[in-house]
Amino acid sequence: MSEFQLDINGKLVKVEAPAEEPLLSVLRNRLDLTGSKYGCGEGQCGACTVLLDGRPTRSCLTPISAAAGARIVTIEGLAVGGKLSAVQQAFLEEGALQCGYCTSGMIVAATALLRNNPRPSNDQIAEAMNGNICRCGTYLRILEAIKRASHRSVLGGSQ
Amino acid sequence: MNRDDLATIFLDRESQHLPPDKRTATPHLNRRAFLARLGAGLLVVLARTPTWAQESGRTSGRNDLPKEIGAWLHIAEDGKVKVFTGKVEVGQNIRTSLAQLVAEELRVPFDSITMVMGDTDLVPWDMGTFGSRTTPTMGPQLRNMAATARQVLLKMAAQRWNVDVATLSATEGRITNPATSLSFAYGDLTRGERFAGTAPDDPALTPVEGWKIAGTPVAKAEGRDFVTGRHKYPSDISRPGMMFGAVLRPDGFNATLASIDTTSAERLPGVTVVRDGDFIGVVAPDAFTSQRALSAIQAKWSLPDQPSNDGIFEYLKSHPDRNEGSPPHVSGSISEAWDQADLKLEARYTVEYIAHSPLEPRAAVAEWNNGKLTVWTGTQRPFGVRDELMQAFRLSETQVRVIHPDMGSGYGGKHTGEAAIEAARLSKAAGKPVKVVWSRTEEFTWAYFRPAGLIEIKAAARHDGSLIAWEFHNYNSGPAAIGTPYVVPNQLIQFHPSKSPLRQGSYRGLASTANHFARESHIDAMAHAASIDPLEFRLKNISDPRLRAVLQGSAEKFGWGKAKSGPERGFGIACGVDKGGYVATCAEVEVEPKTRKVRIRRVTQAWESGAVVNPDGLRNQLTGAIVQGIGGALFERVLFSGGRIANSHFAQYRVPRFSDTPAIEIVLLDRRDLPSAGAGETGLVGLAPAVGNAIFAASGVRIRSMPMAPATPLNHETGPVFRS
Numbered sequence: 001m002s003e004f005q006l007d008i009n010g011k012l013v014k015v016e017a018p019a020e021e022p023l024l025s026v027l028r029n030r031l032d033l034t035g036s037k038y039g040c041g042e043g044q045c046g047a048c049t050v051l052l053d054g055r056p057t058r059s060c061l062t063p064i065s066a067a068a069g070a071r072i073v074t075i076e077g078l079a080v081g082g083k084l085s086a087v088q089q090a091f092l093e094e095g096a097l098q099c100g101y102c103t104s105g106m107i108v109a110a111t112a113l114l115r116n117n118p119r120p121s122n123d124q125i126a127e128a129m130n131g132n133i134c135r136c137g138t139y140l141r142i143l144e145a146i147k148r149a150s151h152r153s154v155l156g157g158s159q
Numbered sequence: 160m161n162r163d164d165l166a167t168i169f170l171d172r173e174s175q176h177l178p179p180d181k182r183t184a185t186p187h188l189n190r191r192a193f194l195a196r197l198g199a200g201l202l203v204v205l206a207r208t209p210t211w212a213q214e215s216g217r218t219s220g221r222n223d224l225p226k227e228i229g230a231w232l233h234i235a236e237d238g239k240v241k242v243f244t245g246k247v248e249v250g251q252n253i254r255t256s257l258a259q260l261v262a263e264e265l266r267v268p269f270d271s272i273t274m275v276m277g278d279t280d281l282v283p284w285d286m287g288t289f290g291s292r293t294t295p296t297m298g299p300q301l302r303n304m305a306a307t308a309r310q311v312l313l314k315m316a317a318q319r320w321n322v323d324v325a326t327l328s329a330t331e332g333r334i335t336n337p338a339t340s341l342s343f344a345y346g347d348l349t350r351g352e353r354f355a356g357t358a359p360d361d362p363a364l365t366p367v368e369g370w371k372i373a374g375t376p377v378a379k380a381e382g383r384d385f386v387t388g389r390h391k392y393p394s395d396i397s398r399p400g401m402m403f404g405a406v407l408r409p410d411g412f413n414a415t416l417a418s419i420d421t422t423s424a425e426r427l428p429g430v431t432v433v434r435d436g437d438f439i440g441v442v443a444p445d446a447f448t449s450q451r452a453l454s455a456i457q458a459k460w461s462l463p464d465q466p467s468n469d470g471i472f473e474y475l476k477s478h479p480d481r482n483e484g485s486p487p488h489v490s491g492s493i494s495e496a497w498d499q500a501d502l503k504l505e506a507r508y509t510v511e512y513i514a515h516s517p518l519e520p521r522a523a524v525a526e527w528n529n530g531k532l533t534v535w536t537g538t539q540r541p542f543g544v545r546d547e548l549m550q551a552f553r554l555s556e557t558q559v560r561v562i563h564p565d566m567g568s569g570y571g572g573k574h575t576g577e578a579a580i581e582a583a584r585l586s587k588a589a590g591k592p593v594k595v596v597w598s599r600t601e602e603f604t605w606a607y608f609r610p611a612g613l614i615e616i617k618a619a620a621r622h623d624g625s626l627i628a629w630e631f632h633n634y635n636s637g638p639a640a641i642g643t644p645y646v647v648p649n650q651l652i653q654f655h656p657s658k659s660p661l662r663q664g665s666y667r668g669l670a671s672t673a674n675h676f677a678r679e680s681h682i683d684a685m686a687h688a689a690s691i692d693p694l695e696f697r698l699k700n701i702s703d704p705r706l707r708a709v710l711q712g713s714a715e716k717f718g719w720g721k722a723k724s725g726p727e728r729g730f731g732i733a734c735g736v737d738k739g740g741y742v743a744t745c746a747e748v749e750v751e752p753k754t755r756k757v758r759i760r761r762v763t764q765a766w767e768s769g770a771v772v773n774p775d776g777l778r779n780q781l782t783g784a785i786v787q788g789i790g791g792a793l794f795e796r797v798l799f800s801g802g803r804i805a806n807s808h809f810a811q812y813r814v815p816r817f818s819d820t821p822a823i824e825i826v827l828l829d830r831r832d833l834p835s836a837g838a839g840e841t842g843l844v845g846l847a848p849a850v851g852n853a854i855f856a857a858s859g860v861r862i863r864s865m866p867m868a869p870a871t872p873l874n875h876e877t878g879p880v881f882r883s
Contacts, residue, residue, distance in 0.1 A: 030445065037394075037518070038596065041599060047518055084386065084387070098251070098783055099517075099519075100567075101392060101566075126818050130818050132816075133518060136783045140786075140823060141779065141782070
């Protein structure tokens with residue numbers, strides 16, 4: 001066990017964990033930040049996606065030692081002062097979820113996509129999001145939600 | 160219901176003082192608490208029993224739904240409504256649609272309702288959430304309760320004002336007297352006390368034409384919690400002092416333990432190894448250590464020889480399960496019709512085992528407290544899991560509570576309580592709450608599968624395309640929707656159960672998918688053999704107006720017949736009916752002639768299941784069913800041999816992704832004159848045959864096996880293999 005200082009959602013948090021423990025496990029099991037989900041533990045489903053210094057990252061494959069020092073943003077850190085981010089709001093408005101288990105990872109991945117490419121085409125969205133699985137099959141609504149958030153942010157809103 | 164149907168309203172303030180296990184659903188009728196007498200027929204009792212202590216589900220016969228209103232709904236002093244049901248929300252949106260139905264009948268705002276679902280201590284007994292049964296059974300049940308409760312509230316207000324109840328109106332959570340403009344909020348009338356009377360079987364319900372909340376696209380209840388990560392799924396539950404458990408899995412199916420050494424696992428800090436026969440589990444202070452401990456165990460297993468994908472369909476046919484099954488459906492004579500037929504076609508169809516792979520694997524947190532076991536777990540059958548726990552630990556109903564937080568879905572794959580039992584076992588041994596979350600590989604291996612199956616069909620028709628014989632044998636896949644919706648005078652239809660080498664169970668739609676794939680592919684082949692357009696051929700042989708309506712609705716929206724299929728682009732159509740849902744699906748596929756790579760470009764699906772309760776939720780379900788159907792249609796299959804699963808990872812077991820998703824149009828036929836049927840399953844069944852028929856239209860190759868375009872062919876697969 002080692003002690004790590006993590007910068008999570010703008011707060012510095014101290015946590016003790018083995019250096020090789022995945023960030024996902026630390027978030028969920030040591031810090032009770034359960035918004036990031038376990039879906040496969042192998043980087044194949046995207047349910048665990050968080051932002052590390054703005055980059056969409058599979059927290060299930062990221063050892064805590066590699067996350068220390070980076071700015072970590074999880075689904076819990078996207079709404080500011082109770083106001084949903086443009087992507088969260090768009091997911092709600094489009095009804096872009098069924099069971100919702102993939103939703104955190106989808107929203108975080110879409111947030112990163114729109115920061116890099118504020119006006120993605122349908123193909124660019126599908127390419128960027130193809131690592132995120134929705135077993136309920138809500139992809140078309142998720143795509144619409146991302147486009148809705150894109151239009152809104154291009155018009156001046158926040159992401 | 161008129162006023163004479165109501166009987167007596169009692170207030171019972173006594174039962175709140177009893178410990179929960181002494182409270183009953185039939186409250187003590189306290190004379191001093193006598194409130195009013197309102198006629199004969201219906202006993203209505205209000206009792207100040209806290210809602211968490213409701214026991215009504217237990218006191219009715221276990222297969223009967225309780226008739227006491229208080230078992231189903233409660234109105235607090237502040238007007239907030241709680242509705243109790245054993246159904247569970249797994250993404251199909253019934254938390255929303257059931258609340259809409261209650262809001263409609265009770266005349267309260269949608270937002271005032273909280274659905275309490277799948278908590279065995281709080282809700283009436285329920286068989287489970289499957290078979291598209293929630294909307295057609297729980298819907299009317301809750302409507303009855305809410306409509307009766309509204310009548311009770313009207314009568315209470317009439318008593319208070321001493322006026323004729325017929326002059327009062329119920330709206331927006333208030334009873335109003337138009338003559339005086341006075342009103343009571345519902346909460347002022349109930350004062351938080353419990354409805355404990357009974358409802359008649361058929362109270363007057365709000366006609367569908369008058370629906371204001373039901374029938375509208377209300378957004379998902381508690382949606383905000385899902386986009387912020389706040390919602391707690393079963394695998395997110397945490398308890399004070401909770402430990403993390405994991406279970407050692409055998410090397411393969413039917414393995415027996417040959418030797419085991421747990422010493423290095425036990426040396427890890429805080430780790431306990433629990434052993435009970437062949438059950439070996441670990442408990443650790445954190446999840447990471449529990450996995451480490453598991454991998455530190457040295458176990459040797461001996462594994463018997465077992466079947467593999469190669470030859471599986473012959474295996475299923477030659478290994479009947481004679482304890483199951485039922486006699487065939489027979490009408491007319493197949494052999495006589497066969498002899499007289501102009502067109503004859505025999506073929507066999509196959510479907511492979513597939514995995515549900517819900518994104519949230521099985522998970523449970525178990526906690527023992529003074530002999531009472533509480534388990535939070537993801538399951539479609541909370542009461543079924545309670546039974547499993549009662550049996551496993553020899554406990555009574557009151558000693559086990561199963562709580563179902565809305566889970567990361569199931570698709571028919573979470574009927575059972577494996578993780579619940581494992582967590583409870585480890586928790587009992589550790590003396591602390593324990594969480595068990597299955598890994599993806601465990602979920603792919605130790606859950607159960609959708610059955611593989613073999614279907615053999617013999618069909619015959621006249622030159623003009625009228626069907627005269629239909630013989631259909633399904634081996635192992637299942638009997639759901641095995642009957643033909645086509646008008647055929649001579650039929651022989653039979654399901655033949657087999658001894659499956661893999662553990663199998665229900666899957667969204669059950670065998671309806673396999674039976675529709677086979678039937679609709681075969682019908683398409685018959686249409687081509689008769690040189691009749693596949694849509695026309697179907698309409699010629701189908702008399703059911705509802706099925707004809709979805710066929711025509713789908714074809715019209717799709718533009719059926721406007722473009723001709725060619726070598727690179729094909730159009731296919733399929734239809735079916737099951738569980739009260741009517742579906743017709745048109746698909747456009749692209750085939751690269753050289754590589755035989757298949758891509759679905761466009762799907763149009765028409766759907767009718769009676770009156771639509773929530774069109775937005777329904778469209779979401781249907782679109783999702785189509786996308787999920789793409790997996791089984793084109794590429795999903797479980798690869799197995801020697802008792803092991805060879806593709807137990809998402810990297811090897813391909814599921815539909817963004818890039819697989821075609822353009823999808825849904826045509827909803829809202830039949831407000833018909834009762835609402837469930838829509839969670841049958842929307843899945845049209846996709847595979849429509850796609851197969853489109854591939855045939857493009858390539859002239861009839862694919863009779865699902866998946867139709869697997870990622871890699873198996874040894875025994877020869878001939879024209881398509882790829883996706």
